[in-house]
Amino acid sequence: xxxxxxxxxxxxxxxxxxxxxxxxxxxxxxxxxxxxxxxxxxxxxxxxxxxxxxxxxxxxxxxxxxxxxxxxxxxxxxxxxxxxxxxxxxxxxxxxxxxxxxxxxxxxxxxxxxxxxxxxxxxxxxxxxxxxxxxxxxxxxxxxxxxxxxxxxxxxxxxxxxxxxxxxxxxxxxxxxxxxxxxxxxxxxxxxxxxxxxxxxxxxxxxxxxxxxxxxxxxxxxxxxxxxxxxxxxxxxxxxxxxxxxxxxxxxxxxxxxxxxxxxxxxxxxxxxxxxxxxxxxxxxxxxxxxxxxxxxxxxxxxxxxxxxxxxxxxxxxxxxxxxxxxxxxxxxxxxxxxxxxxxxxxxxxxxxxx
Amino acid sequence: xxxxxxxxxxxxxxxxxxxxxxxxxxxxxxxxxxxxxxxxxxxxxxxxxxxxxxxxxxxxxxxxxxxxxxxxxxxxxxxxxxxxxxxxxxxxxxxxxxxxxxxxxxxxxxxxxxxxxxxxxxxxxxxxxxxxxxxxxxxxxxxxxxxxxxxxxxxxxxxxxxxxxxxxxxxxxxxxxxxxxxxxxxxxxxxxxxxxxxxxxxxxxxxxxxxxxxxxxxxxxxxxxxxxxxxxxxxxxxxxxxxxxxxxxxxxxxxxxxxxxxxxxxxxxxxxxxxxxxxxxxxxxxxxxxxxxxxxxxxxxxxxxxxxxxxxxxxxxxxxxxxxxxxxxxxxxxxxxxxxxxxxxxxxxxxxxxx
Numbered sequence: 066x067x068x069x070x071x072x073x074x075x076x077x078x079x080x081x082x083x084x085x086x087x088x089x090x091x092x093x094x095x096x097x098x099x100x101x102x103x104x105x106x107x108x109x110x111x112x113x114x115x116x117x118x119x120x121x122x123x124x125x126x127x128x129x130x131x132x133x134x135x136x137x138x139x140x141x142x143x144x145x146x147x148x149x150x151x152x153x154x155x156x157x158x159x160x161x162x163x164x165x166x167x168x169x170x171x172x173x174x175x176x177x178x179x180x181x182x183x184x185x186x187x188x189x190x191x192x193x194x195x196x197x198x199x200x201x202x203x204x205x206x207x208x209x210x211x212x213x214x215x216x217x218x219x220x221x222x223x224x225x226x227x228x229x230x231x232x233x234x235x236x237x238x239x240x241x242x243x244x245x246x247x248x249x250x251x252x253x254x255x256x257x258x259x260x261x262x263x264x265x266x267x268x269x270x271x272x273x274x275x276x277x278x279x280x281x282x283x284x285x286x287x288x289x290x291x292x293x294x295x296x297x298x299x300x301x302x303x304x305x306x307x308x309x310x311x312x313x314x315x316x317x318x319x320x321x322x323x324x325x326x327x328x329x330x331x332x333x334x335x336x337x338x339x340x341x342x343x344x345x346x347x348x349x350x351x352x353x354x355x356x357x358x359x360x361x362x363x364x365x366x367x368x369x370x371x372x373x374x375x376x377x378x379x380x381x382x383x384x385x386x387x388x389x390x391x392x393x394x395x396x397x398x399x400x401x402x403x404x405x406x407x408x409x410x411x412x413x414x415x416x417x418x419x420x
Numbered sequence: 421x422x423x424x425x426x427x428x429x430x431x432x433x434x435x436x437x438x439x440x441x442x443x444x445x446x447x448x449x450x451x452x453x454x455x456x457x458x459x460x461x462x463x464x465x466x467x468x469x470x471x472x473x474x475x476x477x478x479x480x481x482x483x484x485x486x487x488x489x490x491x492x493x494x495x496x497x498x499x500x501x502x503x504x505x506x507x508x509x510x511x512x513x514x515x516x517x518x519x520x521x522x523x524x525x526x527x528x529x530x531x532x533x534x535x536x537x538x539x540x541x542x543x544x545x546x547x548x549x550x551x552x553x554x555x556x557x558x559x560x561x562x563x564x565x566x567x568x569x570x571x572x573x574x575x576x577x578x579x580x581x582x583x584x585x586x587x588x589x590x591x592x593x594x595x596x597x598x599x600x601x602x603x604x605x606x607x608x609x610x611x612x613x614x615x616x617x618x619x620x621x622x623x624x625x626x627x628x629x630x631x632x633x634x635x636x637x638x639x640x641x642x643x644x645x646x647x648x649x650x651x652x653x654x655x656x657x658x659x660x661x662x663x664x665x666x667x668x669x670x671x672x673x674x675x676x677x678x679x680x681x682x683x684x685x686x687x688x689x690x691x692x693x694x695x696x697x698x699x700x701x702x703x704x705x706x707x708x709x710x711x712x713x714x715x716x717x718x719x720x721x722x723x724x725x726x727x728x729x730x731x732x733x734x735x736x737x738x739x740x741x742x743x744x745x746x747x748x749x750x751x752x753x754x755x756x757x758x759x760x761x762x763x764x765x766x767x768x769x770x771x772x773x774x775x
Binding site: 067068069070071072073074077079080081082085093096098099100101102103107108111112114116117118119120121122123124125149150152153156160161162163164165181182184185240241242265266274278279280281282283292293295296298299300302303304305306307308310311312313316 | 422427437454476504516540653
């Protein structure tokens with residue numbers, strides 16, 4: 066606390082990302098990173114990049130990258146926004162669309178950064194309880210509000226809504242922006258980009274951090290009507306003219322030029338996920354059906370916190386949220402087959418000792 | 421305009437960075453970029469970077485980079501904040517320290533992003549007129565306010581305040597944060613970091629975009645008391661956990677390992693600046709004494725707008741601000757000797773035709 070801080074900053078309760086301890090090597094299954102490196106085309110673009118160019122500012126509008134993204138998603142470049150990771154794109158979206166007197170609606174169990182953005186921009190958060198089995202019922206998101214945001218698939222539950230559900234949600238709130246946060250969509254869902262023609266209030270947010278193995282470059286994007294994208298541009302150009310650096314633009318472009326590699330790694334992760342799900346179930350875990358690159362799993366007997374700590378001592382990091390309703394569950398990133406085999410083997414030992 | 425935009429976003433009047441036309445090659449003297457490439461150590465760090473690492477999130481705290489910056493500036497790492505360009509660091513500073521009922525004080529002629537941040541965060545802007553010859557008198561920044569910000573040297577005037585002046589300014593506002601924006605300090609000024617021990621309300625902001633030839637990686641920093649830096653961390657961790665990507669962290673570190681190169685390029689730019697100043701004066705320009713990597717110059721007879729356009733047609737970009745009080749001046753970035761010779765030669769021709 067300090068008299069120099071504004072009242073807002075004194076009240077903030079910042080987001081805490083997954084831990085990154087440096088005390089020993091870990092099998093890292095706690096931040097939903099991709100276990101595979103980015104495409105060899107990314108490595109080549111990195112090697113070929115002329116360091117002398119770094120003396121210049123990057124293209125403030127990321128023109129070539131937005132063009133390539135537009136082509137991939139079948140939209141106009143003016144329907145594409147890019148930012149310094151999807152967290153920045155989310156932050157700008159809160160300010161551009163949700164900073165209103167009415168509350169923002171989002172699922173009670175969801176990405177834990179949403180309530181932090183609400184604090185940062187003075188937005189009232191209305192958390193909507195989930196239904197049976199951590200399900201989202203879109204009819205719970207009707208009525209007067211300042212907007213709606215939800216991840217699809219949801220995090221950390223990994224559960225997926227259908228495009229029909231998303232379309233119904235957009236129709237329930239025609240005068241408010243509905244943000245669908247698709248960080249994990251490439252691992253088993255259909256993107257709501259397909260609904261944009263019929264729903265001018267829909268904004269879809271994606272990231273290069275998960276399915277494209279590029280968490281290290283910080284690249285997030287939004288796709289929506291030209292009007293919504295212009296709103297994001299107004300905020301961006303009032304915050305930072307050049308949010309996406311020259312290397313991130315070049316490497317993201319290179320990634321988009323290798324769709325085969327992208328689809329191949331996504332498929333491998335989905336295969337590993339399904340095998341890991343069966344192995345966890347065989348150990349007595351309850352595991353939700355996942356459309357993401359992680360599994361949300363309840364160990365036999367609950368006690369997820371103790372199991373998280375035991376795994377950490379054994380050199381395996383998973384994520385445990387000490388929050389009501391999910392504190393007897395673990396969120397386990399899908400790693401390589403080898404990593405998941407080690408995880409299962411360690412769980413077998415730990416659980417048999419506990420018996 | 422759109423009903424989907426929040427009232428704030430409807431009112432915004434975003435910042436416009438220097439133009440980057442792509443229709444022909446230009447001698448680019450309009451965005452204060454460094455004419456020299458970054459250190460060869462940066463090029464080597466780029467070549468040696470393992471693209472496979474990009475699948476992982478970067479260190480959210482930029483620990484090694486903050487440690488290196490702390491050593492260079494003789495402060496504790498907890499006194500150093502880094503962000504995605506100094507524009508992001510400035511934006512967070514406005515929210516962390518200036519978002520108050522009282523107005524923020526800054527010079528009437530100054531970095532034109534400051535009033536935009538005020539709009540973005542709902543801060544009242546009180547512009548303080550300059551004195552004779554575009555001078556800043558620190559006693560004009562006393563009285564009740566929400567804080568003070570000014571660039572030193574000032575932009576686009578290039579004029580420098582002494583450390584005595586900065587110390588007096590900090591003492592005038594002991595209960596408010598004073599931000600000194602030192603984007604250009606390495607080209608002829610003394611950093612106010614030297615004053616931090618005596619002024620806990622002082623925050624110094626710098627950038628790698630100018631003197632370190634790294635505008636392309638987006639790296640800005642703030643140095644201040646641990647309390648002020650903690651305030652910035654609270655905002656950053658409520659906005660984007662990972663603002664500085666893995667490559668930017670690695671390349672900035674490499675740049676800090678080559679102080680000889682850094683000092684050498686700064687010296688060359690200062691030498692070129694002084695020669696260019698004399699050449700402009702010989703052509704009848706009024707030129708302010710500069711402590712930056714640009715010159716603020718009034719062409720003989722004024723008519724800066726016409727001259728800006730004539731130079732652009734001839735393939736040379738300089739910056740002209742169509743704003744009261746400075747609209748008969750040009751801001752000219754100091755390029756290489758060769759580029760400045762071409763500029764002077766073109767000015768000779770253009771001005772003799774105009775006679």
